[in-house]
Amino acid sequence: MLQRPLTSEYPEYYVPYVNLVPEGDLLAILSEDLKSTIELFDGISDEDGHFRYAPTKWSIKEVLGHMTDTERIMSYRLLRIGRGDQTALAGFNENDFVEGSQINKQSIKDILEDFIATRKATITLIKNMPAEAWGNKGNANNTEVTTRAIGYIIAGHAIHHKKIINERYLTSKK
Incomplete structure (x- = not known):
């Protein structure tokens, strides 16, 4: 089972995401999160x-x-x-990505299918990552991060946004 990363393995701004990830097997958490993401977005109309x-x-x-x-x-x-x-990896501007996607022109079903495909690829990547690779350090967005931390950041990021959808979007619609 993959060990939770130490706070020294990732930038401080990711702490809230990593803290949202429950204890347990990361692959099982990502698989369960996929199921709950499908349930959440399947119930939302275009x-x-x-x-x-x-x-x-x-x-x-x-x-x-x-x-x-x-x-x-x-x-x-x-x-x-x-x-x-060890190549330094660039950051990205999330607002530019959202604007450039023109995602509102797509159906929610198509957007969800894309998320499902992406998550399945993430799960396969993590499942097949060699054990000794989890402690590897690299540079992304001008900060040092480990492979292990990135796995937890991925899980926590999705949990964070689903929480916002439930608390701020779906409750506001009622």
Whole structure:
């Protein structure tokens, strides 16, 4: 079982994400999170997918698209660092990604299918990562991070955004 990363293994701004990840097997947590993500977004219509709880906030569709984009980028980082690549990896502007995606033109079903495919690829990547690679250190967005930490950041990021959907979007719609 993959060990929870130490706070010294990732930047401080990821602490809230890592802290959201429950104790247990990371692969099982990611698999369960996939099921709960499907349940959450399957119940949202395309019309409701355009809802924003405030004018400057992303729509529900944009949040799901952001979750997918971020997981792809973090999985790429996990792959590169896990394989021992010491090349500094660039950061990304999440707002530019959301704007550039034009995700509100897609159906929520298609956006969810993309998340499902991305999460399945993440699970396969983590499942097949050699044990000795989890402690590898690399540089992403001008900060040092371990492969292990990235796995937990991926899980915590999705949990964080689903919590926001439940607390701020779905309760505001009622």
